[in-house]
Amino acid sequence: MKKALLLLFSHTVVLVVGFAIGIYTLPILIAPPAPETEAVVAQAGEARYQGQFRRDLKGSDPLHWGExxxxxxxxxxxxxGRLAPGPDYKLYLxxxxVETEADxxxxxxxMVRVGDVKTFNNFLVPVPAGVDPSDYTTVIVWCERFGEFITAAQYRP
Incomplete structure (x- = not known):
């Protein structure tokens, strides 16, 4: 009986750890190629605003960050820059x-949801028709599936 409980416990732990590793690595494995640096630089040259994603925000942690x-x-x-890999990232204005999940x-x-973030090294996300970024001040990456704050950058006061 003791051996059966030990086997059940050990197999449950392995299953949980394997599942967690899968959740972390699957987005990396299925991510499309990141946009070329030249394309991101060209977009930046035409942009009206800039901000910084930083790892030291209150709501960021070792698994949820951007820089x-x-x-x-x-x-x-x-x-x-880079984002911590994860599933179902959405970009909001x-x-x-904000720098926490509660905020x-x-x-x-x-807020307005701009679109999906599918790459973790650089990204380009089109702004939907009818959305004016100058009506907002901050861009946020949010994990919709798990309700996790990833990062934010204020691009205008």
Missing amino acids: GTVSVGPESIGLM SPEF FLRLKDR
């Missing part, structure tokens, strides 16, 4: 700077 320069233009938003949830109904 690099975000360029916000009327037609696209680009990142020259917010009227206020994000408090303001979510006043």
